[in-house]
Amino acid sequence: MSKYKPRRTYDAENDPNVLLFSKIVDVVGAGMGMQLFLCGNGDCGGYITLRVGEIPIRCSECGEEIDWARLSYYKMCPQCKRQYLSLDSTYCGYHEKKIELKSLD
16 A cells, blocks of 8 residues: 555645635644645545544545654643644744744754
């Protein structure tokens, strides 16, 4: 079996309404410690929910293996200890001051 790299939901769509919806889902999900991805298998496109501390090995829809290589480490806010995927996050979004996230590697 091949490994497929997951895609961000907003990278997969060109429709502005879908883009806006995907960004809203990302913001709400981040507050709950979740991020939403699409399966990288072109024949599937199933949703993959990534929770802090829970990284699935396979897509629950097509069963293909997921290649999380580029998402293999997290960053954490030194003040509130919230964790973020390093793919997009640079600053913690839960403070009035600009607090830079620290790598957990």
